[in-house]
Each structure stands twice: as structure tokens, then as C-alpha cells.
Amino acid sequence: MAVVAQLIINGLIAGSIYALVAAGFSLIFSTNKFMHFAHGSSVVIAGYLLFTFFSLWHIPFYLSCLLTVVLTGVLGVVLHRFVYLPLEKKNASTVVLLIASIGLLMLFQNLLQIIFSASVKTIGYVQVAQGVSLFGASITPLQIAIILLSFFLLILLYWFMKYTALGRNMRAIADNKELAEIIGIDHIKVASLSFFIGSALAGIAGILIGLEQNVYPTMGTMLIVKGFTGAVIGGIDFVPGSILGSYLLGLIENIGIWFIPSGYKDALSFALLFIFLLFRPQGLFGINKGVRK
Amino acid sequence: MKKLLLMIGVISVLFLFGCDTANTGSSQAAEPGKVKIGVMLPLTGDAASYGTGIQRGIELAIADAKLTNVDVIFEDSKCDGKEAVTAINKLISVDKVVAIVGEVCSSATLAAAPIANQHSVPLISPSSTSPAITEAGDYVYRTVPSDALQGDFGANLVYGYGYEKLAVLYSNEDYGIGFLGVLEEIFPSLGGEIVAAEAMERGSADARAQLTKIKEAEPDSIYIISNSPDSMVASIRQIAELGIEADLFGSEGLKGPEVAALDASEGLIITSVSSGTTEFQTEHEARYGEVPGPFAAQGYDAFKALSLAVKQGATSGPQIKQFLDSMEFTGASGKIVFDGSGDVSGNYDVYTVIDNEFILEDE
Incomplete structure (x- = not known):
């Protein structure tokens, strides 16, 4: 029984980490309709910001976290204003935007390596110790916090998209950009x-993932690949x-x-991705507008 | 429209998954009339910490060789088969190098080997330890001993400490698979049992599922075979978090500052190739202010072997090969003699992590 519990908990921990990445990615996709793969860099940059503030400059932990989240959010706006928006104004297609986002992902990965070197950085706020026992399975307090926070974000984002004016505007743009502009929604804003x-969410993700998995320059690619897959399975334009x-x-x-050799772990997730794309491209909970024939 | 977007997204994801970063190979302009030697190492990506450490060893060898007629061209091959093929093709076809030091990772060296053989350009790896490299061709050499030796040494070490139920967590690439193969052959022959062998993708920071399987097999010891700092730091941490009560052993890839800095590494025992003679270590510290990284000494020796051949007048690949096959010298990592298949023999040191430091064990 302990094994079943441990496997489920392992799945929830991994899922929460993917969810933290997918939430921001999907939020940005739903209003902008292009894949912001550099979102993976936002997560890693947040990890390095926390490392710099907390581990190098010894700023109190919670203040470091706050600074990290705000600065990562600002980074997102900067990328939008100075990279994506100029491209959109030149009528660049979504493919061009996507290539730009991959370019940014690589650029940041290499910049981080130049600044911080390729080695793994440990933030060291949480001591590594054996986790507490839950139904015979082992889980650390940090992992419990990660799972709870992801659940909380799920509810918060659902509420935000459904009941706030900004959330409604975002959904309106997601649904029909031209119509939303006609009724006076400033789509650039x-x-x-x-x-x-979305990027501030990447900030939260970066803090938690940084504490859980340490930080290293190449982690953004791995994270965005899994976050993207999770988003496609669930419905890429519907954040919850x-x-x-x-x-x-x-x-x-x-x-x-547990049933197949562990070397096939990634193969399993990609098989799942393809099954969804073939049979249910709008995802499990995505909005099927009924326009695809 | 949305379907198209999704498909483009998928293609991009596969692209990202396949290659982490774009080719950023840097090259220095080489003057005509000189002998050119190429170096291909992972200078970016998750193996970059090895690549940059080895690069320092090579730079020391370049400085010591004091050759005026040699140009050295560095390429970033990212510890990746595809990138290594691109890098070696560029070095041979565009830069016209006569010999190459590289690659770091076994998979990348094995991918580049056929091209080196085809063009008769000696390729000397400072750190690829897969047993498969022994058979990789006439022009492939290495200054690090094969894992056929390290696996044998490691299996005997674990069994010698009295452990009988060994679990293996290995990196899913030529290096890990080759090392595992040796352990699987030797450890049972000694009387032990390999109770679990689980693969982990290079660079992945989540080994919980694999470790849950290992925990269920109830091993008394775990051998970690990896040369991806991201993966090994994560897996050592997760072993502690999951409360697996087995003692830890590791291949030489684990001998890095990241692993030692981890409190959960306390008591970890690793086997390692030589980290260099005292003179080499002193010279390295004087120049870089740090102790040599893993394989820096082997990098020094790889370049030294080539520079010795050039000093004796070799100017082409086949000529260099001739000198390599008959040379014998004492380098930074010890005595270097290449056997008929380009391998060196070697002894291993045993280190234990005590108070966040690797302490050399006296035999």
C-alpha cells in the first residue's frame, strides 16, 4: 500500500511542478494566442533571482520572494513590449513569434550560464531531510506546500478568469479579439x-522549483516542455x-x-501528448468552439 | 488555426527536447602554414561544468608545450551526438585540423568517432569512459581508463565493504548503460545481487519514481552512475527525502563541488580517476585559483600527447597516429601509454564525502 501512496504522491509533486509552469504559460497563451516558450526562462530566472537575493545578498527570505515575483512579472512585460509587440506590429505571424520565444529561451539559458556558470546552485533555505510519513509514503513539508499552492492557484485563477473585470476582458480577447476591440477593450494593455x-506566476513557480530542485541554467527547457505537454492535455487556452x-x-x-522500464518516462509523456493531439486537440477541459470541421 | 498552432508548438517542443541550445561554436582564426589542433568540448549545456574544467587543463598544456607552429581551435559540442558530429565536421572540413581533443561524453565521442576514422584524424577523449570506445576505431584514443576497469573496480569495492544487494541508478546514455553492463557482469560473479537497475534521463531533476522502485527492492547499497550535475544533485537529495536506507556509491562523474556541498552526500563513496599529480594541481591552483575539476588532468594529457607528436615533426593525422601508438610519457594524470585500441590502463582513487569534502581514502 505504501508504494501506491508513494507513487501517487510522486505524481502529485511532479504534476504540481508542471502545473506551476503550465498555469502562466496557458494564461499568456489564452490572451495572446502564441506560444511563449521563453516562459521557461522566466521560471529559471526567478530561481536565480531568489538565489541572488537570498543566498548571495542575504536579503530576508520573504522579501527576496516578493522581489523575485515582482521582477519576473516586470520581465514578462518587458519581453512583451520590446520583443513581441514590435513583431506583432510588423504583422509577424504566430510562427515568427514562436521562433522569437525559442530564441529568447536559448539566449537566457546562455546568459545565465555566463553570469552564474553551468554548475548547480542550491538556495539552501530548506534543509534536505527525510520527509514526513503520509499513508506510508514520504513527503517533505516543502512538497506539501508546492501541492497546496498549486491547488490554491488553480482555484484563484479560475475565480480570477470568471469573476474579475480583467479576467472577463482576457476571456473576451481569447474568444474573439476583433469583437473585444470593437467593444472598447484595449488588447495591448x-x-x-x-x-x-503570467510571468509573476512563473516567479512563484521559480521560487518553489528552485527550492525543490535547485537551479541550473538548462532547467527552463525541461520545465517548459513538460508544462506545455500538461497544458495541451488539459486544454491550452483554459488555465484551470x-x-x-x-x-x-x-x-x-x-x-x-512502475509498470514499464524507467527509461521510457519521457516517451510516455510524449505518447500522451500525441494521443491528445490526434483525438482531442482542444484538451480535456479546453474550449471547443466548434469551428473545426 | 488553433490546430496549426498546436502542431507548430509540438514541433518546437520536440526540437527543444532534441537540442538544448543552438550551435554557438566559437572558432579562432587560424593562420596558414601552421598545424591546427581542434578541441571539442561541452562549453554550454548541462555538461558545461566538465567542459570548462577540461578546457583549463588543455590551456595549461598549451601554455606548457610552448609550440609556435600550432593553432588550437575550440568548438562547443554540448555533450551531444548531433552537435559533436557538426563540430567534428566543421573542424576537419573547414578548419582542416590534423588532430582533435574531445569529446567529454561517451555518446558524443562515439558519434564523432566514425568521422575521425574516415578522415584519418586522431580523436583523443579526456573523459569518455564507455567500454564501447575501445572498439570505436583506429583513430580513437583516450587518456581516461575504460569503465570496463572502473566497473570492475567499483563492483569489487562495493562487495568488499560487505554489501550484497546493490541497486543501480544510471544515466540513460552510453556512459551509464556501459558502466551498468560491467556492474551487472562482475557484481553477481562475486556473489552479490543487483536488485534493481533504473534509468534516469540526462538532465532530469526528478528521480522519485525510479527511487520508489529502488526502495521497494530493498537494496543495502545504491550505485549512482551519472555525469549530469543537475541529475545527481537531485537524486541524492531525493534518496534522503524518500528515506531510503542504503549506502551510496558513485562513479567519477559525481566528484564535483555540487555533490560535496550537499549534506545528504555525507558518507557517499566514489571511485575516481586521478585528479592529477601534485605539480599539476599546484600549477592549476596558481593559474586559476581553484583545484582542478574532474578530468582536467586527462585533458592536459590529451593535448600533451598531441603536442609531443607535433614536436617530433608530425604534421598530418596518420603521422600523429604513428607517434601516439608508440609514445610513452608521464603526464598530469600519471603514466600514459596507449594500448592497441587506444586505451590507457589506470588506477582508481576512492573518495568518501566527509563534512562536505571529498576525502581521499588510503588503501
Whole structure:
């Protein structure tokens, strides 16, 4: 029984980490309709910001976290205003924007390596120790916090998208940009705000993942690949859907490799991605507008 | 539209998954009339900490060789088969190098080996330890002993300490698979049992599922085979978090500052190739202010072997090969003699992590 509990908990931990990445990615996608893969860099940069503030400059932990989240949000806005928006104004296609976002991902990865070197950095706020026992499975307090926070974000984002004016505007743009503009929604402003919120979410993700997995320059690629897969499974333009999809991905990966050799872990997630793209491209909870024939 | 977007996204993800970063190979302009030697190492990506450490060893060798007729061209091959093929093709076809030091990772060296053989350009790896490299061709050499030796040494070490139920967590690439193969052959022959062998993707920071399987097999010892700092730091941490009560052993890839800094590494025992003679270590510290990284001494020796051949007048690949096959010298990592398949023999040191430091064990 302990094994089943441990596998489920492993799946929830992995799923929460993917969900933290997927939430911001999906929020930005839903209003902007292009894949901001550099979102992975935002997460890593947040990890390094926390490392700099807390471990190098010894700023109190919670203040470091606050600074990290705000600065990562600002970084998102800067990327939107100075990279994506100029491209959009030149009528660049979504493919061009996507290539730009991959370019940014690589640029940041290499910049981080130049600044901080390629080695793994440990933030060291949480001591490594054996986790507490839960139904015979082991889980650390940090991992419990990660799972709870992801659940909390799921509810908060659902509420935000459904009941706040900004959330409604975002959904309006997601649904039909031209119509939303006609009724007076400033789509650039909403897009910038979505970049701020989405990237601030990456900030929260970066802090938690940095504490859990340490930080190293190449981690952004790994994270965005899994976050993207989770988002597709859940429904890429529906934020709570992508969070749930990420949980599903984490659980399937971790429970699946109990039965198959562990070398196939990533193969399993990509197989899942393709099954969804073939049979349910809008994802489990995505909005099917019924326009695809 | 959305479907198209999704498909583009998927293609991009696969692209990202396949190659971490774009080719950022840097090259220095080489003057005509000189002998050119190429170096290909992972200078970016998750193995960059090895690449930059080895690069320092090579730079010391360049400084010591005092050759005026040699140009050295560095390429970033990212510890990746595809990148290594691109890098070696560029070095041979565009830069016209006559010999190459590289790659760090076994998979990358094995991918580049056929091209080195085809063009008769000697390729000397400072750190690829896969047993498969022994058979990789006439022009492939290395200054680090094969894992056929390290696996044998490691298996005997674990069994010698009295452990009988060994679990292996290995990196899913030529290096890990080759090392595992040796352990699986030797450890049972000594009387022990390999109770679990789980693979981990290079660079992945989540080994919980694999470790849960290992925990269920109830091993008394775990051998970690990895040369990805991200993965090994994460897996050592997760072993502690999951409360697995087994003692830890590791391959030489684990001998890095990141691993030692981890409190959960206390008591970890690793086998390691020589980290260099006292003179080499002193010279390295004087120049860089740090102790040599893993394989820096082997990097020094790889370049030294080539520089000795050039000093004796070799100017082409086949000529250098001739000198390599008959040379014998004492380098930074000890005595270097290449056997018929380009391998060196070697002894291993045993280190234990005590108070966040690797302490050399006296035999």
C-alpha cells in the first residue's frame, strides 16, 4: 500500500511542478494566442533571482520572494513590449513569434550560464531531510506546500478568469479579439497585464522549483516542455484546465513507470501528448468552439 | 488555426527536447602554414561544468608545450551526438585540423568517432569512459581508463565493504548503460545481487519514481552512475527525502563541488580517476585559483600527447597516429601509454564525502 501512496504522491509533486509552469504559460497563451516558450526562462530566472537575493545578498527570505515575483512579472512585460509587440506590429505571424520565444529561451539559458556558470546552485533555505510519513509514503513539508499552492492557484485563477473585470476582458480577447476591440477593450494593455500576471506566476513557480530542485541554467527547457505537454492535455487556452492536465501528466508518468522500464518516462509523456493531439486537440477541459470541421 | 498552432508548438517542443541550445561554436582564426589542433568540448549545456574544467587543463598544456607552429581551435559540442558530429565536421572540413581533443561524453565521442576514422584524424577523449570506445576505431584514443576497469573496480569495492544487494541508478546514455553492463557482469560473479537497475534521463531533476522502485527492492547499497550535475544533485537529495536506507556509491562523474556541498552526500563513496599529480594541481591552483575539476588532468594529457607528436615533426593525422601508438610519457594524470585500441590502463582513487569534502581514502 505504501508504494501506491508513494507513487501517487510522486505524481502529485511532479504534476504540481508542471502545473506551476503550465498555469502562466496557458494564461499568456489564452490572451495572446502564441506560444511563449521563453516562459521557461522566466521560471529559471526567478530561481536565480531568489538565489541572488537570498543566498548571495542575504536579503530576508520573504522579501527576496516578493522581489523575485515582482521582477519576473516586470520581465514578462518587458519581453512583451520590446520583443513581441514590435513583431506583432510588423504583422509577424504566430510562427515568427514562436521562433522569437525559442530564441529568447536559448539566449537566457546562455546568459545565465555566463553570469552564474553551468554548475548547480542550491538556495539552501530548506534543509534536505527525510520527509514526513503520509499513508506510508514520504513527503517533505516543502512538497506539501508546492501541492497546496498549486491547488490554491488553480482555484484563484479560475475565480480570477470568471469573476474579475480583467479576467472577463482576457476571456473576451481569447474568444474573439476583433469583437473585444470593437467593444472598447484595449488588447495591448490586457496583453501586457496577462504577461505580467503570467510571468509573476512563473516567479512563484521559480521560487518553489528552485527550492525543490535547485537551479541550473538548462532547467527552463525541461520545465517548459513538460508544462506545455500538461497544458495541451488539459486544454491550452483554459488555465484551470492546463493545471489539471499537468497533474494528470505527473500522475501518469510516475505511476506508468512502475509498470514499464524507467527509461521510457519521457516517451510516455510524449505518447500522451500525441494521443491528445490526434483525438482531442482542444484538451480535456479546453474550449471547443466548434469551428473545426 | 488553433490546430496549426498546436502542431507548430509540438514541433518546437520536440526540437527543444532534441537540442538544448543552438550551435554557438566559437572558432579562432587560424593562420596558414601552421598545424591546427581542434578541441571539442561541452562549453554550454548541462555538461558545461566538465567542459570548462577540461578546457583549463588543455590551456595549461598549451601554455606548457610552448609550440609556435600550432593553432588550437575550440568548438562547443554540448555533450551531444548531433552537435559533436557538426563540430567534428566543421573542424576537419573547414578548419582542416590534423588532430582533435574531445569529446567529454561517451555518446558524443562515439558519434564523432566514425568521422575521425574516415578522415584519418586522431580523436583523443579526456573523459569518455564507455567500454564501447575501445572498439570505436583506429583513430580513437583516450587518456581516461575504460569503465570496463572502473566497473570492475567499483563492483569489487562495493562487495568488499560487505554489501550484497546493490541497486543501480544510471544515466540513460552510453556512459551509464556501459558502466551498468560491467556492474551487472562482475557484481553477481562475486556473489552479490543487483536488485534493481533504473534509468534516469540526462538532465532530469526528478528521480522519485525510479527511487520508489529502488526502495521497494530493498537494496543495502545504491550505485549512482551519472555525469549530469543537475541529475545527481537531485537524486541524492531525493534518496534522503524518500528515506531510503542504503549506502551510496558513485562513479567519477559525481566528484564535483555540487555533490560535496550537499549534506545528504555525507558518507557517499566514489571511485575516481586521478585528479592529477601534485605539480599539476599546484600549477592549476596558481593559474586559476581553484583545484582542478574532474578530468582536467586527462585533458592536459590529451593535448600533451598531441603536442609531443607535433614536436617530433608530425604534421598530418596518420603521422600523429604513428607517434601516439608508440609514445610513452608521464603526464598530469600519471603514466600514459596507449594500448592497441587506444586505451590507457589506470588506477582508481576512492573518495568518501566527509563534512562536505571529498576525502581521499588510503588503501
